[in-house]
Structure formats: C-alpha cells, structure tokens
Amino acid sequence: MTVEKNTRKLDKGIVRDLSSRMSYGAYLQLPTLLSAQRPVSTPEHHDEMLFIIQHQTTELWLKLVLHELRSAAEHLRADRLGTALKGIARVKHIQKTLTEQWSVLATLTPTEYSQFRGFLGNSSGFQSSQYRAVEFVLGNKNRKMLPVFESDPEAHALLQEVLEAPSIYDEFLAYLHRQGFDVPASVLNRDVTRAHEFVPELVPVFKHIYENASDNWGAYEACEELVDLEDNFQLWRFRHLRTVQRTIGMKGGTGGSSGAAFLQKALELTFFPELFAVRTEIGQ
Numbered sequence: 001m002t003v004e005k006n007t008r009k010l011d012k013g014i015v016r017d018l019s020s021r022m023s024y025g026a027y028l029q030l031p032t033l034l035s036a037q038r039p040v041s042t043p044e045h046h047d048e049m050l051f052i053i054q055h056q057t058t059e060l061w062l063k064l065v066l067h068e069l070r071s072a073a074e075h076l077r078a079d080r081l082g083t084a085l086k087g088i089a090r091v092k093h094i095q096k097t098l099t100e101q102w103s104v105l106a107t108l109t110p111t112e113y114s115q116f117r118g119f120l121g122n123s124s125g126f127q128s129s130q131y132r133a134v135e136f137v138l139g140n141k142n143r144k145m146l147p148v149f150e151s152d153p154e155a156h157a158l159l160q161e162v163l164e165a166p167s168i169y170d171e172f173l174a175y176l177h178r179q180g181f182d183v184p185a186s187v188l189n190r191d192v193t194r195a196h197e198f199v200p201e202l203v204p205v206f207k208h209i210y211e212n213a214s215d216n217w218g219a220y221e222a223c224e225e226l227v228d229l230e231d232n233f234q235l236w237r238f239r240h241l242r243t244v245q246r247t248i249g250m251k252g253g254t255g256g257s258s259g260a261a262f263l264q265k266a267l268e269l270t271f272f273p274e275l276f277a278v279r280t281e282i283g284q
Ligand code: HEM
Pocket: 054, 055, 058, 059, 105, 108, 113, 123, 124, 125, 126, 127, 128, 131, 240, 243, 244, 247, 248, 252, 253, 254, 255, 256, 257, 258, 259, 260, 262, 263, 266
C-alpha cells in the first residue's frame, strides 16, 4: 500500500485517549523539563536559548555517565568485569556525543556571547557538581573543590560521597590484585580521598598484561577501555578550551579563574597515568 497525498493513514490501533493512561509527556516529565529553559537576559537575547540547552543536555548526559561509572565501579568490586565493561562502553559513546556537541555551541560568535555574558554573573561550569563527580569517580579527587558546593547541600553530599568512595581505577586495581596480579599494598591501602598519583610499580603489572594479552584478555580489554575513557575526557576538555578561546579569548572567567590559562592546566591532569606510561615500555 502506498502513501496517498503524502499523508500517512494512522493505524486503527493507535491509542488516542490518553486521559487515563501513561503518556509520553507524563512519563518523561516534559512539562518540567521543557519549562526549565529560562533566559535571564533582558531584553531576551536570541542566543541565550542555545547556551542554556547546550549546558542542560550536557548535564543530562553527565547524569547518565555518573550513573554508569558508579555502577561499573560496583561491578568491578564484585568481580563482574564483563558487566563493568558494558557500562564503560556506553559511557564512551556518550563522551563522543558530548565532544561532538561543542560544534553546536561554536556557532555562538564572540559578539553574540558578549551581549548576554554579563547577565550570567558569577555562574560558571566550574560549579558543575556532576562534572566534578565524574572527575572524582575516575580518580582525580580534589577536596578543595567542595567548598564551592556548600550553598547546595544535595550537590555537596553527592561530591562528599564520591570523594570518599574508591574510584573506578581503585576498584580495577583491587580487582587485578584479586586476580593474582602484583599490585603494591600501598595502592590497595591508599587514601582514596586523594587524587591518584603515578605509581611506577604498576607499570610492569600492565606491561605483563599487554605482553600476554591473550592469557589476560579481560584485564587487557579493561585497560584499553580505561585508556579510551581518559582519551575521550581529554578531548572534551580540549574542545571546551578551544570554544572558550574562540568566544572569550583571554578574558578571565565568570567563576573567577584566569579563564583559558586555567582550563589549559586541566589538560595536564591524568586519571590512569600508568596505562599511558606502559606504552613507552611496550616492545622494550
Ligand atoms: C561559550 C561557552 C563557554 C565559555 C566561554 C566557558 C568558559 C569557561 C571558563 C572561563 C571556565 C573557567 C572557570 C571560570 O572562571 O569561569 C570554565 C569552566 C568550566 N566550564 Fe565552561 N565555558 C563555556 C561552555 C561550557 C559548557 C557548554 C559546559 C558544559 C557543561 C562547560 C563546563 C565547564 C566546566 C565543567 C568547567 C570547569 C572545568 C575545570 O574545572 O577544569 N562550559 N568555562
């Protein structure tokens, strides 16, 4: 049967009366979601809607990233490596979407942004609790970030919880230990509220896994998945930095930092340094 007049006939079974049934909008709480875009510029600047939606979609995806990474850490803790890897695979796709999404915001010119930037006051992405929680779950802890969230008890509690819990890397290294790999006790007993720092003794552990991949397939695959996670995270940071440079140049940030120079330093932060260090040793 072909479509006539370029108009599709609706199937008889299509549910039309949703007055007493679960509907699309009700299930997804669309009235709440779609009433949360409130530009603050007066008169309202056309491009502020883009700015708000870019941030809100990022926060929605970050919510899922956090959900998946925290659950992946739990799976590792219970030796369910395959289940953990499935969650990480999903996160990698979200990261790619988030990095690609910068191209939408890049259509905002410096002139357009300067016309409503003043209305943003001191608000800044620096105050994103979910972004900070993701950094923490990946192992780049920093207790000094917490005071920024004191005026938001829920965000503060989330960050405190994630700060005090082992990171996904802590859980992976503990898993490797349980699998019989020679993970130093100092790593297993470390203060998990601090940022993970490079541990040279871990490099030979990974070298062994990489050079005997077929005998250690699960561990090897997990290492490569973590490398992808860090790579993707850095690509997001880089696109953020480039977007900032093309929009505000060297201006200081609304959050009080030096701006681009501050963001540049984040590119030196690392989650899984030994997984990158091992590359130098491969084949040696
Ligand atoms: C025109 C667009 C943007 C500009 C000019 C911009 C600018 C900045 C600046 C200058 C900082 C440093 C902190 C400060 O002093 O404010 C910062 C931090 C941050 N921004 Fe943006 N940003 C933009 C878009 C976004 C978007 C779309 C997101 C997504 C949620 C975002 C998330 C963040 C995060 C998470 C930080 C903290 C980074 C860190 O601590 O390393 N930004 N931004």
